[in-house]
Amino acid sequence: MLDDTMKTQLQTYLGMLRQPIHLIASLDDSETARDTRGLLQDIASLSDKVTFDESGTDARKPSFVVARQGETTGVRFAGLPLGHEFTSLVLALLWTGGHPPKVEQEVIDSIKSLDGDFRFEVYMSLTCHNCPDVVQALSLMTIVNPKIQTVVIEGGAFQAEVESRQIMAVPMVFLNGEVFASGRMTVEEIVAKLDTKSGEREAAKLNAKDAYDVLVVGGGPAGAAAAVYAARKGIRVGVAAERMGGQVNDTMSIENYISVLETDGPKFAAALEAQVRHYEVDVMNLQRAEKLIPAEEPGGLVQVQLAHGGVLKARSVILSTGARWRNVNVPGEQEYKNKGVAYCPHCDGPLFKGKRVSVIGGGNSGVEAAIDLAGVVEHVTLIEFADQLKADAVLVSKLKSLPNVEIHVNAQTTEITGDGSKVTGLKYKDRATGEEHTVPLAGVFVQIGLVPNTEFLKGTVELSRFGEIVVDAKGHTNVAGVFAAGDCTTVPYKQIVIAAGEGAKAALSAFDHLIRQPVAMAEAVA
Known part of the structure; x- marks a missing residue:
């Protein structure tokens, strides 16, 4: 599963383990499960302090727990934690194995003092650069405080679950089954939110x-x-x-x-x-x-x-x-934020795979977002208020070469529509003719400056x-x-x-x- 370079690097990290750890997998016959098995086997082969078995019975398959030897609980990864999340996996291995985290003792003490039943589920995508901070924060909290449980869920591997919970932005965190937070958070922010007297x-x-x-x-x-x-x-x-x-x-x-x-x-x-x-x-x-x-x-x-x-x-x-980020300030934007209205194409783009989306903004950020999304989604509609795109010429040329992108300039966004739970479309007015248009879509990415x-x-x-x-x-x-x-x-x-x-x-x-x-x-x- 891992190439020789990654194995060499990982073996070096695993040499820092101070106590044995056990990887307990819950697998099925899917391709992702086969890749997960290969990854865990590779990890176990690189250190005599790591063991692996497939005795897990978790309902989410594939998934696995990183546990201390002799225990069955710890940080659980559902799906394959590669991409940006491979570092999160490595840190979970090290921290579970006794390697000290680079976190101030005051923060560790705050985590240990939390009292209650905390069952976290964090949904992430492998291309999200905001997700690792949240994943690593919750992983650390789980390892430090036994009253905290965390499951890290790769949205692409559990698409039906993502859709049923109407998750349209990552990282998305649930606590005890209820929405807790969305977006980047540090461990200090999470602890402060849980500790009301902090x-x-x-x-x-x-x-x-x-x-x-x-x-x-x-x-x-x-x-x-x-x-x-x-x-x-x-x-x-x-x-x-x-x-x-x-x-x-x-x-x-x-x-x-x-x-x-x-x-x-x-x-x-x-x-x-x-x-x-x-x-x-x-x-x-x-x-x-x-x-x-x-x-x-x-x-x-x-x-x-x-x-x-x-x-x-x-x-x-x-x-x-x-x-x-500047808001469009039209009806529907606030109501459907994180329910189809997004501001980070790198983070949330994969959640709209195979769907139709819009980008509002024709500057460099907007055009770059549209180019990025065009490689993931079914179709991109770019809306620009001015009478021409303001992005660099090389970006505009690239955008216009893409077959699944439609560009509307001199267009004023007037409303983001939805069905009460998620975005269903966008309305804009042609500033030259005054004609109103409606675009059916699943997501709107706002990129109009600061x-x-x-x-x-x-x-x-x-x-x-x-x-x-x-x-x-x-x-x-x-x-x-x-x-x-x-x-x-x-x-x-x-x-x-x-x-x-x-x-x-x-x-x-x-x-x-x-x-x-x-x-x-x-x-x-x-």
Whole structure:
């Protein structure tokens, strides 16, 4: 099942096992089951600490449990965990075998303290780059806490189950039979959602922190660069981020960051966080800012109030809150989100195999999505508001060469229709003639650009008519001691490399601001 290169790599990893593990399979006569048997046999052949049998009786076939020797429960994989999920399988093997996870002890302790009956089912696709984070988080929780059970289900192998549960976006997580969450989540986010009192404890902990010299709000490329540049000045730096890496986590491929020939979003985001932590920056993840309180007097402290009620204080603040996917804002979009309305073609495209879908947006993102989907689905209808596609010419040429793609320009989406449980179509108006059209389909992928995450700043910091933070050439806002960088600002061209440069610039400006505050700097170096 595995080629020689993968076997060699896997054998190296299995050499890290500290205790024996047992693979218990529930198989049938399907082709997927035969491949699963081959995979498990290969794994068992590579280490004397791994055994395998076919004594499982689970109703989902093929599936298998990764269990400690002498036990019958553990992380269960239903289907064949290859593609993006092969790493998840390897980590489940290592963690079950006693190899310590690279997770802070505080997180492990939080998982162990969860009390209750938690039976998770997570549906994923092998092409989904968001799924591994959720799969690995739930796998870790299952291995650490015996009260938690997790089944990882490959949607392509259980299509009838996916359709019966009306799953149209992955990762999709059920807890005790009810929908728990959809989309990328970290282990910290899952634990926080299960532990209802975690917010109060977190607020109290953050309230007790001393003031920072520089507090960065946001953990994407701009925020990470700002934190690194500020920390290298030898001052006290904190980062409060809703999720480290920001929107980069949702990017499939990065090929234009100078000096990095090719990488993917999650790897790039992990590298950003690793470098920030290398400089001993105080990283506070899962923190959503709700209010900015300017200093009451020159040289005073700026405050940032967080969603759980906690407040952080700093002598200067760098806002790098980034942006998010823009909504179409038509009837049906919110009602059918994750029920046919999707925003990630790489993640959710395989769920629409053999079906008809639409892509809204004719820029690079929209055209790339349509090209990608055309190789999976039956037919793609691309809807563009402008009178021509705005994507690069090479992408437009590729799109027009595909036989199962239909393009409508000068078209205004007016409604996403459904039957109450899932999407059934899309309506658009021809802007030239005013004629209304209805397109029957099963999915709508929205790719129309970004909107800045700045709502919490209204009335405090000057914003453009598009909601972007107005900054000057050095990253200054109109509020003393407050700077901004990245996709949330008026700086043109929303690119990773530009955001990183702007973050570095904002950090240098913040430091320049601090050295002109004699009392503040005296305290900082004392």
